[in-house]
Amino acid sequence: RKFILDYFFEERQNLQKPLGGIPGKKCGTIIVKAEELGNCRESVMMQFCGNKLDKKDFFGKSDPFLVFYRSNEDGTFTICHKTEVVKNTLNPVWQAFKIPVRALCNGDYDRTIKVEVYDWDRDGSHDFIGEFSTSYRELSRGQSQFNVYEVTLLSFLVDVEPTSLHYMNPYQLNAYAMALKAVGEIIQDYDSDKMFPALGFGAKLPPDGRVSHEFALNGNPQNPYCNCIDGVLEAYYQSLKSVHLYGPTNFSPVINHVARYAASVKDGSQYFVLLIITDGVISDMAQTKESIVNAASLPMSIIIVGVGPAEFDAMIELDGDEVRISSRGRYAERDIVQFVPFRDYIDRTGNHILSMARLAKDVLAEIPDQFLSYMRTRGIKPSPAPPPYTPPGHPLQTQI
Incomplete structure (x- = not known):
């Protein structure tokens, strides 16, 4: 599981806590790996479709979904997004989804992004259909010969997310x-x-x-x-x-x-x-x-x-x-x-x-x-009220 923590120069941030458990019994360990996130404010909206995917179900066609992994600095991969399952088709069109670029590749446009395709099964033993690797830079080219696999990129739209309370929205005051x-x-x-x-x-x-x-x-x-x-x-x-x-x-x-x-x-x-x-x-x-x-x-x-x-x-x-x-x-x-x-x-x-x-x-x-x-x-009393202002050359008028 991944947690994103904001780092504050001016605060002490304690991340360690003792593990509770059964007294006198060793309850195992948790290994924490940390990676500094790039200061990237972009999000990207992407949509994919499948073309003639393998049939994995005995009855009917496949129920495909995509799993996206970003590569870590130590060469391992971490899941960063799963699409919804599209039932009973070999030519699925998955819904467009939005993901922060930090989550997808930590702001590194050339870092490997791995995508796996599975056929969903009710018991959780999803069948592997295939996989491909790409990068943010490749994906950003949009629909092109570089982004055609059995899975094809339909759209790629970048958006800059406001991350500050001082963000100036052109349509309303912050x-x-x-x-x-x-x-x-x-x-x-x-x-x-x-x-x-x-x-x-x-x-x-x-x-x-x-x-x-x-x-x-x-x-x-x-x-x-x-x-x-x-x-x-x-x-x-x-x-x-x-x-x-x-x-x-x-x-x-x-x-x-x-x-x-x-x-x-x-x-x-x-x-x-x-x-x-x-x-x-x-x-x-x-x-x-x-x-x-x-x-x-x-x-x-x-x-x-x-x-x-x-x-x-x-x-x-x-x-x-x-x-x-x-x-x-x-x-x-x-x-x-x-x-x-x-x-x-x-x-x-x-x-x-x-x-x-x-x-x-x-x-x-x-x-x-x-x-x-x-x-x-301090015993300060109000000053006397100044006389009412009268424009020069005009008689004083009283309104009743």
């Missing part, structure tokens, strides 16, 4: 963009100039490939501000084309970045909201807790939106709803973190507008109380 747009479009109305600094974390930057955890999405470290949320989205899309996503994943630099601004404006004239969109991996938990405890005494709140299928235990801990967050024995002065997993808000009918509205509603629900708790504990 989860990062949806979360950003959902929260941003509401909160931007509380910002007077609509200019937002946008930072990325966990990537190698051009030209020298240094890893950064607080880089300007627009590529301008001296002025990371983007015009409105649409400007932030544009900067995000552009940065995906220029940076290389890379671990570890540190949260504390961006929290400290915003905290430096918040620390310089304590008179109540400004309040800062940091939106972090993450897949849940965090490499600097202790430092992040320290940063949040420090930030809790500043005029700022932190919204964390988790995207993707991961467990978000660390983010729930940072939220502090159950247990107030602490660092080195010091508790946060107030709760400033709100975490939600985006998957909880995805509309079952596929209505992304509804998903985004639900997300924004829950994410922003705690901000007013967090804002007021900061102002009240």
Whole structure:
């Protein structure tokens, strides 16, 4: 049996477990062989037919099916696909099937692919009809003289699979963009100039490939501000084309970045909201807790939106709803973190507008109380309301 495991640079991944069994009795061994998979995102759709296959059944014709094997680095073969059985025919047309190129040949276009043809029997003693060997490169030539055996390739279609949550689908927003747009479009109305600094974390930057955890999405470290949320989205899309996503994943630099601004404006004239969109991996938990405890005494709140299928235990801990967050024995002065997993808000009918509205509603629900708790504990009163704006040369009109 084959298991595909994602390798994470920043995590320890224990694969060993003791075998349980009968106490005092040796229960055998399991031999594990591992092979590094090539970073290949392609999948291929193939369809085959048979031509005048051998008749194996005493009554009726054969019930043929195909078994595909990929060759391993040590010369052995591993089953990677079985077709369905086509009953009672010597000229079967099997259904088209889709398989990742990694599973078929580990991204090595010249690696041997072996195909065996069997006649299905109810008792499992399937009769061997024949076999042939090919490769991805040969198959990719499509219908040609190279791909005619007793089994013939009918079609071969390559598709590139999105393997990243950042994948840019031309037809809809990815989860990062949806979360950003959902929260941003509401909160931007509380910002007077609509200019937002946008930072990325966990990537190698051009030209020298240094890893950064607080880089300007627009590529301008001296002025990371983007015009409105649409400007932030544009900067995000552009940065995906220029940076290389890379671990570890540190949260504390961006929290400290915003905290430096918040620390310089304590008179109540400004309040800062940091939106972090993450897949849940965090490499600097202790430092992040320290940063949040420090930030809790500043005029700022932190919204964390988790995207993707991961467990978000660390983010729930940072939220502090159950247990107030602490660092080195010091508790946060107030709760400033709100975490939600985006998957909880995805509309079952596929209505992304509804998903985004639900997300924004829950994410922003705690901000007013967090804002007021900061102002009240410091005795900051609202400034007098400015007089209503009257365009020059127009008399004041009152609408009843």
